[in-house]
Amino acid sequence: MAELNAALMQAIAPHNSGTRGASQARIIASVGPVLAETLTAYDMNSGLRAAHFLAQACHESDGFVTTVEYADGTAYENRTDLGNTQPGDGPRYKGRGLIQLTGRANYKQYGDLLGLDLIGSPDIAADPPVSLKLACAFWKQKGLNALADLDDTITITRRINGGLNGLDSRRHYLALAKAALGLPADV
Numbered sequence: 001m002a003e004l005n006a007a008l009m010q011a012i013a014p015h016n017s018g019t020r021g022a023s024q025a026r027i028i029a030s031v032g033p034v035l036a037e038t039l040t041a042y043d044m045n046s047g048l049r050a051a052h053f054l055a056q057a058c059h060e061s062d063g064f065v066t067t068v069e070y071a072d073g074t075a076y077e078n079r080t081d082l083g084n085t086q087p088g089d090g091p092r093y094k095g096r097g098l099i100q101l102t103g104r105a106n107y108k109q110y111g112d113l114l115g116l117d118l119i120g121s122p123d124i125a126a127d128p129p130v131s132l133k134l135a136c137a138f139w140k141q142k143g144l145n146a147l148a149d150l151d152d153t154i155t156i157t158r159r160i161n162g163g164l165n166g167l168d169s170r171r172h173y174l175a176l177a178k179a180a181l182g183l184p185a186d187v
Contacts, residue, residue, distance in 0.1 A: 024065045027064045039053065042139060061100075067127070082104065097126065098131045098134075099135040104119065114130075
């Protein structure tokens with residue numbers, strides 16, 4: 001299996017230039033050195049698990065270009081299913097991270113899990129190494145390693161996204177991740 005590092009992330013990500021390229025380079029440079037250790041800590045210790053995780057993270061972060069959702073979050077205002085019960089919660093707890101953590105309830109749950117004050121300081125979730133840990137904690141909490149072992153992109157996508165938004169993109173990144181990790185395409 002290839003090393004879990006910045007070079008692997010670059011092999012999976014689309015090639016960007018300009019400000020997108022600079023943002024992508026910053027995120028990959030920040031996450032790459034802690035990628036192997038972090039994935040191992042969350043039992044992503046097989047090529048297939050790592051491939052699925054990185055494919056989903058690549059899609060969710062727009063090719064490792066951002067750890068902050070582009071939308072302003074107003075669509076999440078008063079979304080009690082996300083725990084957004086106070087005025088301003090939608091924009092304050094909009095999607096952040098390699099897998100977009102969204103909503104007051106999720107910021108509370110995953111902040112508590114990692115010992116971070118994400119309620120008081122939600123921008124912490126956008127820090128690339130923190131966003132990796134949050135994504136891994138989410139992955140583990142949702143039982144996604146077992147689905148990765150089955151190569152079940154559809155169910156993984158539903159558990160992350162609630163639907164199948166971006167399924168073709170996620171499949172594309174998965175194919176790139178498998179190739180970069182030296183896995184057969186039909187594992």
